Amino acid sequence: xxVYECCxxxxxxxxxxxxxxxxxxxxxxxxxxxxTVYSFTxxxxxxxxxxxxxxxxxxxxxxxxxxxxxxxxxxxxxNIGDEVKLEKIVDGAYVFKKSEVLxxx
Amino acid sequence: xxxPVYIHGIGMTKFGSFEDKTLKDLLIEASxxxxxxxxxxxxxxxxxxxxxxxxLANQEILGAIVAxxxxxxxxxxxxxxxxxxxxxxxxxQGVLSIMSGEYETVLIVGAEKMxxxxxxxxxxxxxxxxDQSTNEKEAGLTFPGYFGTVANRYFxxxxxxxxxxxxxxxxxxxxxxxxxxAQFQKPTTIDEILxxxxxxxxxxLFDCSPITDGGAAVxxxxxxxxxxxxxxxxxxxxxxxxxxxxLLSLPAVRVSGEKAYEKAGLGPEDIDVxxxxxxxxxxxxxxxxxxxxxxxxxxxxGVNEGKTRVDGEIPINTSGGLLSKGxxxxxxxxxxxxxxxxxxxxxxxxxxxxxxxxxxxQNLGGTGAYSVVHILERV
Ligand SMILES: [Zn+2]
Numbered sequence: 001x002x003v004y005e006c007c008x009x010x011x012x013x014x015x016x017x018x019x020x021x022x023x024x025x026x027x028x029x030x031x032x033x034x035x036t037v038y039s040f041t042x043x044x045x046x047x048x049x050x051x052x053x054x055x056x057x058x059x060x061x062x063x064x065x066x067x068x069x070x071x072x073x074x075x076x077x078x079n080i081g082d083e084v085k086l087e088k089i090v091d092g093a094y095v096f097k098k099s100e101v102l103x104x105x
Numbered sequence: 106x107x108x109p110v111y112i113h114g115i116g117m118t119k120f121g122s123f124e125d126k127t128l129k130d131l132l133i134e135a136s137x138x139x140x141x142x143x144x145x146x147x148x149x150x151x152x153x154x155x156x157x158x159x160x161l162a163n164q165e166i167l168g169a170i171v172a173x174x175x176x177x178x179x180x181x182x183x184x185x186x187x188x189x190x191x192x193x194x195x196x197x198q199g200v201l202s203i204m205s206g207e208y209e210t211v212l213i214v215g216a217e218k219m220x221x222x223x224x225x226x227x228x229x230x231x232x233x234x235x236d237q238s239t240n241e242k243e244a245g246l247t248f249p250g251y252f253g254t255v256a257n258r259y260f261x262x263x264x265x266x267x268x269x270x271x272x273x274x275x276x277x278x279x280x281x282x283x284x285x286x287a288q289f290q291k292p293t294t295i296d297e298i299l300x301x302x303x304x305x306x307x308x309x310l311f312d313c314s315p316i317t318d319g320g321a322a323v324x325x326x327x328x329x330x331x332x333x334x335x336x337x338x339x340x341x342x343x344x345x346x347x348x349x350x351x352l353l354s355l356p357a358v359r360v361s362g363e364k365a366y367e368k369a370g371l372g373p374e375d376i377d378v379x380x381x382x383x384x385x386x387x388x389x390x391x392x393x394x395x396x397x398x399x400x401x402x403x404x405x406x407g408v409n410e411g412k413t414r415v416d417g418e419i420p421i422n423t424s425g426g427l428l429s430k431g432x433x434x435x436x437x438x439x440x441x442x443x444x445x446x447x448x449x450x451x452x453x454x455x456x457x458x459x460x461x462x463x464x465x466x467q468n469l470g471g472t473g474a475y476s477v478v479h480i481l482e483r484v
Pocket of ligand 1: 006007018019020021022023
């Protein structure tokens, strides 16, 4: 996925200006959709839109090879530090699963 | 040259569930009480704090409605929206309007009408306080889910646990038990809090502020009173969790606090009593660190040692906080001022034994997207 960078600040969200130097952000590069769980929560009380999924896990994933983090839905039960990778993109949501689950299957 | 700003009157409705009251009723009830308390006859402008009047109560033009129904004449009014910081932002606009010399006396009123809607509808509408055009929203992150994610990382890095969050919830409930305006006055226990239904792991029902109806109002003037607004400051922060530079920080709270201290020429050590925006138990701890009352990642120890209790070194949320007093969104930032003014006047619920002189209110909007800090002084 695309990561945007300026002055060492890296984000998966594209911003117009760099909050550090004030210049337009032009650097972007591709990183693999692989990382570790930085933190997570299990949502028991969902908004109307996601009521059919509850309970479901959402995690902040620290992507590999970048400082950027990504908010993703996780299909497995996870803990901080677990390795995860992209399984699919559904309606604009990144859906990740545990890396070892892939190895075993 | 800027004009000084003083607080002349305060008013609030009881917080809770009021099936028979409209959003307008709540705004007018709180306003009438504040105007009566101030003893003024002329208001020059009105600033309203409200978040979901359009989507939940099907009502906008709240500023003009307040001016019209109170019969204040053809004066300028506006509604300010900044999610849960709507009230604090409305207050700040009132402060700035007096400082500029444009008005002498203004009314600030905030209210929210929420209890008639279902929890899933309210959750959906509250989610508009996060950036709705991104992958983060599509992942299904909720507003409480953000602070649940924060809490799990906080536990991981500090050694804090769910029990420390429960101690925040218990303290605020014990404070609310003495506040007749509070939504929840029933006693509870650590066990009940720890065993309550989970909302978003690790946050349970008692860790989350409730859905509430209510209103609160303040009358400000450049004419002297015995309560002066020493500082008003505001800052913005990330609108997405994945943009947070440090998940365990709330930069908007830190910056708004630093600016307020600088304007007032004061520091955290000078503050006698505090209302912090405890939308979640986790948020009270995090913001108590960002405002300088505890070192980073040590706020949970302060709670554990009882330092934030009414009889502690730095009493936080003597009103019962959002967690137990209730959180009618647009009213919240103004209701914080209501409690602090009563502390400074010496007649608050949970009045501090030594009557405080300096008070601080911090009002948060979104997942750290807005923060407003006001510092008040008894003069
Ligand atoms: Zn730059």
